[in-house]
Structure formats: C-alpha cells, structure tokens
Amino acid sequence: MTPLLRTGPASLLVGTASLLLGAISPWGPPLAARTMPPPPKTPVRIYQPDGDTCKGEHLLKAYRNQLLQFANQPPEVLQRLRQMQLELGEASLKRCANENRISREEADRIWRELQSQPLPGSQPP
Known part of the structure; x- marks a missing residue:
C-alpha cells in the first residue's frame, strides 16, 4: 500500500508550483486588485517638559551628552545631528x-x- 501523502523534493516542488499557479491564476483576483489594510496609526505624542527638564543646566548637559555619543562620526554627520538637536x-x-x-x-x-x-572633538569658540 502506498501512502497518500508523498514527502521529498518532488512533492515540495509540485506543492510550490500549485501555490504559484493559484496566485497568478486568471480565475483569482488580479494582484493589483488585492488590497492590504492600512498600517496602524501611531499616536502623536507631544513632549510635556517638567520643572527639572526646563532647568538650564539639565538642558545644556543633555545637549552635550547626546552629541558625545556620536563623537566618532564624520563632521558633516555631527553638524546635521547638532542642527536637529538645536x-x-x-x-x-x-x-x-x-x-x-x-x-x-x-x-x-x-x-x-x-x-x-x-x-x-572640536575646540570651544
């Protein structure tokens, strides 16, 4: 008695071919007509500073520490990061x-x- 399900490379190839034919079949919906749901909307978060955040020393220290993480980057990268940070x-x-x-x-x-x-890495002005 032979098994009904065959395993091996030949059956894998036949299975893959049947899936591919089903996907491009003229009886199925065209690929362009298939729709995907829109990506989920991410909530917009507005930064709400607190009293500590608004202290000058904290802002300046955070500014310096953030840029120090990228000290090994080329000058043009540092300039762009600085602009964004400003x-x-x-x-x-x-x-x-x-x-x-x-x-x-x-x-x-x-x-x-x-x-x-x-x-x-640069000298202060």
Missing part, C-alpha cells in the same frame, strides 16, 4: 517658556548657550 532644544525652550517654567529671558540665555556649544 531644533529640538528650541522647541523645548519655547514650550518651557510658554508654560512659565522658565522666563523668556532665561530661555533666550540658554538658547544662546546651546548655539555656542562646540561639536565633540
């Missing part, structure tokens, strides 16, 4: 000032200090 720092300072966690004058002072921070 944009984030500016947004954080504005939010801190808008929420009266620091004064506008203090935010301006910290902003000027952030801008004058040297890149890792």
Whole structure:
C-alpha cells in the first residue's frame, strides 16, 4: 500500500508550483486588485517638559551628552545631528517658556548657550 501523502523534493516542488499557479491564476483576483489594510496609526505624542527638564543646566548637559555619543562620526554627520538637536532644544525652550517654567529671558540665555556649544572633538569658540 502506498501512502497518500508523498514527502521529498518532488512533492515540495509540485506543492510550490500549485501555490504559484493559484496566485497568478486568471480565475483569482488580479494582484493589483488585492488590497492590504492600512498600517496602524501611531499616536502623536507631544513632549510635556517638567520643572527639572526646563532647568538650564539639565538642558545644556543633555545637549552635550547626546552629541558625545556620536563623537566618532564624520563632521558633516555631527553638524546635521547638532542642527536637529538645536531644533529640538528650541522647541523645548519655547514650550518651557510658554508654560512659565522658565522666563523668556532665561530661555533666550540658554538658547544662546546651546548655539555656542562646540561639536565633540572640536575646540570651544
């Protein structure tokens, strides 16, 4: 008596071929007509600084520490990271000032200090 199910390379090839023919069969829906569900939406999170985050020493220290992680990168990479970090720092300072966690004058002072921070491996201005 022979088994009904065959195993081995030949049966694997036949099984794969039948799947492929089923996928491109003229009786099935065309590939372009098949739809996939949209990716799930990720929730937008707005950063909410607290009193400690808005302290100038904390902002400056975090700025320096973040860039130090990338000290071995080429100068153009460091420049781009610095630009991104300045944009984030500016947004954080504005939010801190808008929420009266620091004064506008203090935010301006910290902003000027952030801008004058040297890149890792370079000499301070």
